Amino acid sequence: MIELIDVNKWYGHFHALKSINLSIGKGERIVVCGPSGSGKSTLIRCINRLEVHQRGKIIVDGVELNDQMQNIMAVRREVGMCFQQFNLFSHLTILDNLILGPVWVREMPRRQAVNLAMSFLERVGIADQQNKYPGQLSGGQQQRVAIARSLCMSPKIMLFDEPTSSLDPEMVKEVLDVMEELAREGLTMICVTHEMGFARSIADRMVFMDGGEIVEESPPSEFFSNPKMDRTLSFLNQILH
Amino acid sequence: MTLSVFQPAPDLPPPPGQTGLWRFVREHFFKDATSSVLTVLGLLFIYSIAEPLFSWFFLDAVFVGDAKTCNQADGACWAFVGSQVKLFLFGPFPRDILWRPSLAGGLLAAVFAVTALRLVSVRYMVLLWCALVLVSYWLIGGGYGLQPVPSTKWGGLMLTLLLAVVGILFSVPIGIMLALGRRSKFGTISFLSTAIIEGTRGIPLITIIFMATILLPLFLSDGVQLGTVFRVQIGIILFSSAYIAEVVRGGLQSINRGQHEAANALGLSYWQTTGLVILPQALAKVLSPLIGRCIALLKDTTLVIVIGLLDFLGIAKAAAQNPEWLGFEAEALVFTAAVFWVMCFGLSRYGRSLEKTGAEKNH
Numbered sequence: 001m002i003e004l005i006d007v008n009k010w011y012g013h014f015h016a017l018k019s020i021n022l023s024i025g026k027g028e029r030i031v032v033c034g035p036s037g038s039g040k041s042t043l044i045r046c047i048n049r050l051e052v053h054q055r056g057k058i059i060v061d062g063v064e065l066n067d068q069m070q071n072i073m074a075v076r077r078e079v080g081m082c083f084q085q086f087n088l089f090s091h092l093t094i095l096d097n098l099i100l101g102p103v104w105v106r107e108m109p110r111r112q113a114v115n116l117a118m119s120f121l122e123r124v125g126i127a128d129q130q131n132k133y134p135g136q137l138s139g140g141q142q143q144r145v146a147i148a149r150s151l152c153m154s155p156k157i158m159l160f161d162e163p164t165s166s167l168d169p170e171m172v173k174e175v176l177d178v179m180e181e182l183a184r185e186g187l188t189m190i191c192v193t194h195e196m197g198f199a200r201s202i203a204d205r206m207v208f209m210d211g212g213e214i215v216e217e218s219p220p221s222e223f224f225s226n227p228k229m230d231r232t233l234s235f236l237n238q239i240l241h
Numbered sequence: 242m243t244l245s246v247f248q249p250a251p252d253l254p255p256p257p258g259q260t261g262l263w264r265f266v267r268e269h270f271f272k273d274a275t276s277s278v279l280t281v282l283g284l285l286f287i288y289s290i291a292e293p294l295f296s297w298f299f300l301d302a303v304f305v306g307d308a309k310t311c312n313q314a315d316g317a318c319w320a321f322v323g324s325q326v327k328l329f330l331f332g333p334f335p336r337d338i339l340w341r342p343s344l345a346g347g348l349l350a351a352v353f354a355v356t357a358l359r360l361v362s363v364r365y366m367v368l369l370w371c372a373l374v375l376v377s378y379w380l381i382g383g384g385y386g387l388q389p390v391p392s393t394k395w396g397g398l399m400l401t402l403l404l405a406v407v408g409i410l411f412s413v414p415i416g417i418m419l420a421l422g423r424r425s426k427f428g429t430i431s432f433l434s435t436a437i438i439e440g441t442r443g444i445p446l447i448t449i450i451f452m453a454t455i456l457l458p459l460f461l462s463d464g465v466q467l468g469t470v471f472r473v474q475i476g477i478i479l480f481s482s483a484y485i486a487e488v489v490r491g492g493l494q495s496i497n498r499g500q501h502e503a504a505n506a507l508g509l510s511y512w513q514t515t516g517l518v519i520l521p522q523a524l525a526k527v528l529s530p531l532i533g534r535c536i537a538l539l540k541d542t543t544l545v546i547v548i549g550l551l552d553f554l555g556i557a558k559a560a561a562q563n564p565e566w567l568g569f570e571a572e573a574l575v576f577t578a579a580v581f582w583v584m585c586f587g588l589s590r591y592g593r594s595l596e597k598t599g600a601e602k603n604h
């Protein structure tokens with residue numbers, strides 16, 4: 001489903017991604033972790049071309065990401081993304097946030113889009129907030145709206161970039177619950193998170209990054225109990241205690 | 242152990258002399274000796290200015306009569322303004338077809354009302370204003386079945402409004418395009434936009450107006466004949482667009498990068514992202530400077546005086562030269578000022594009401 005082959009990225013002279021190789025199958029759930037500044041965000045943002053890689057190949061669902069705008073658009077239509085800061089459109093109501101993509105990108109009739117949006121709002125448990133503006137919702141609610149907004153595009157792949165790390169502790173669970181449900185339904189997911197309990201329960205594979213490289217890649221059972229690399233061990237010690 | 246329930250004490254009324262008008266006056270104007278003295282001095286000062294003004298404006302003014310009655314009175318001669326009102330409104334426009342600009346004015350008022358009351362969606366509003374411009378040009382300029390009136394015969398408030406409304410309608414979208422262009426990732430577009438913006442902002446409007454009338458014909462191919470008004474209009478639009486571009490750019494810059502990213506991640510194209518997500522937020526943020534630029538444009542149209550066009554201000558000065566009514570320039574100017582003030586204040590109020598609607602979304 002997603003192939004990264006020898007992907008390199010520089011910010012000016014700073015080498016942010018160093019020869020990344022990663023292959024993700026359909027329905028697989030990957031959790032990416034690593035210290036701050038290790039390139040996790042950069043990596044997943046390359047997958048929908050919010051960041052441009054300079055060397056190597058990224059192929060998403062058979063489409064290669066290069067300078068061709070139509071390829072980029074084709075990939076973005078199939079890949080949903082949730083951000084740490086939610087990034088809801090603050091001038092639109094919750095409902096309008098949700099139907100924007102279906103109406104303008106999928107060219108769905110408005111009524112059908114509204115029905116779709118309402119069904120997803122119900123699933124994430126905030127159907128009663130449809131006419132509010134994002135600024136009137138709590139962080140946890142906003143993030144659930146953001147997830148619903150992505151789901152309205154019926155993506156084949158979902159990217160999450162630390163979706164819970166700007167939330168107050170009591171709201172983390174409501175968002176993780178929604179994500180766990182998605183994971184159980186077989187959506188392909190790449191998730192940058194430091195919620196290790198969540199990672200343990202849903203991940204098929206853990207990817208640990210440091211200094212722009214993938215240091216270790218293994219199933220969670222091995223990753224947590226028996227990490228191969230010292231760097232992984234010291235990182236795990238830091239965040240689990 | 243028994244649980245005690247907290248019961249707040251009932252509210253007591255404030256002690257006497259702590260509320261109401263008298264307290265307000267005492268606290269703000271007569272708090273101590275100094276403030277009392279200042280208040281009295283201030284009142285005397287205001288009175289010394291306001292009293293003669295009031296007499297001139299109302300008590301000693303002549304509202305109906307002719308130049309003779311006016312010359313005998315001490316106050317303002319509003320009769321003069323009344324007798325010249327057609328001139329003020331329409332300038333030298335042929336008197337027998339005044340219904341045409343009047344109708345255009347009525348349509349303008351109607352469309353403005355529809356806009357201010359938000360009776361139709363934004364899309365129809367844009368269409369309405371475009372239609373208004375076309376119809377007004379036709380009504381005023383003639384052609385297509387109407388007797389043509391050359392632009393040298395256009396004048397007065399009609400000309401001012403035409404220049405201002407058309408100016409605003411064109412310079413806002415052009416300004417937005419320039420602002421987007423300046424931020425474009427394509428080097429040529431961004432360079433060109435920046436050059437136009439900075440080039441124009443470095444030249445005084447008065448120079449641009451002269452250049453538009455003298456230089457523009459040199460660039461146009463021989464067949465094309467543009468009326469003076471049209472050329473000045475282009476100059477005004479260019480000038481105003483450059484300033485609006487900078488206002489809009491400020492708004493664009495204030496939009497969080499996350500908004501672009503979220504829109505892109507959804508699969509929206511550049512124009513969809515810009516039109517549906519970025520611009521609505523950016524424009525809402527710069528609404529008050531934007532309205533400020535529109536007010537400035539409305540007032541700047543008076544500069545067309547320098548190339549001999551008789552706009553509202555120009556016609557007021559010309560009216561004061563009327564041999565039948567000599568010596569009433571002050572009244573003409575006061576009247577002009579009052580009308581400008583009402584128009585600008587109206588625009589400013591409209592801007593405020595838009596801002597309030599916007600603010601509701603964030604609370």
Ligand SMILES: Nc1ncnc2c1ncn2[C@@H]1O[C@H](COP(=O)(O)OP(=O)(O)OP(=O)(O)O)[C@@H](O)[C@H]1O
Nearest residue numbers: 011012014016034035036037038039040041042043
């Ligand atoms: N736009 C940019 N320009 C220059 N350097 C950048 C830019 N974005 C990120 N970087 C650098 O690239 C490196 C990787 O950044 P990235 O955001 O991918 O880290 P991260 O692993 O997501 O960290 P965090 O856990 O703090 O989110 C960092 O050192 C960062 O300073």
Ligand SMILES: [Mg+2]
Nearest residue numbers: 040041042162
């Ligand atoms: Mg990050």
